Amino acid sequence: MTPACSLRDRFHPRQLRFAALLRSSQSHWLTTEERNQVLLDLKASGWSELGERDAIYKEFNFKNFNQAFGFMTRVALQAEKMNHHPEWFNVYSKVQITLISHDCGGLTKRDVKLAQFIDKAAASV
Numbered sequence: 680m681t682p683a684c685s686l687r688d689r690f691h692p693r694q695l696r697f698a699a700l701l702r703s704s705q706s707h708w709l710t711t712e713e714r715n716q717v718l719l720d721l722k723a724s725g726w727s728e729l730g731e732r733d734a735i736y737k738e739f740n741f742k743n744f745n746q747a748f749g750f751m752t753r754v755a756l757q758a759e760k761m762n763h764h765p766e767w768f769n770v771y772s773k774v775q776i777t778l779i780s781h782d783c784g785g786l787t788k789r790d791v792k793l794a795q796f797i798d799k800a801a802a803s804v
Contacts, residue, residue: 707787733785739774753800763789
């Protein structure tokens with residue numbers, strides 16, 4: 680193989696897409712140390728770990744539906760920017776959120792980053 684050759688010259692396009700997906704999902708994994716630390720921090724701010732799903736969960740209560748919906752709108756815009764979307768449920772002033780990276784099969788750095796944004800958004804309501 681000459682130095683000018685690339686992966687595109689050696690692999691089928693489907694294999695390249697899989698390799699790119701694998702690389703991107705691996706870059707989101709938490710090390711054991713990172714995971715332990717972020718879970719401590721998130722639990723301190725009210726998040727709980729859903730061990731059966733390797734996800735995190737938090738419930739938010741607002742004064743009324745307008746505040747809850749405004750909060751959800753801010754989170755939705757950020758989630759869209761991150762291309763990482765929460766599982767959530769809303770009834771009147773209550774919003775329940777579960778974060779998990781389905782493509783990676785568990786909790787990742789993306790979930791942590793979105794959880795931190797969610798906490799800031801809730802505090803600013």
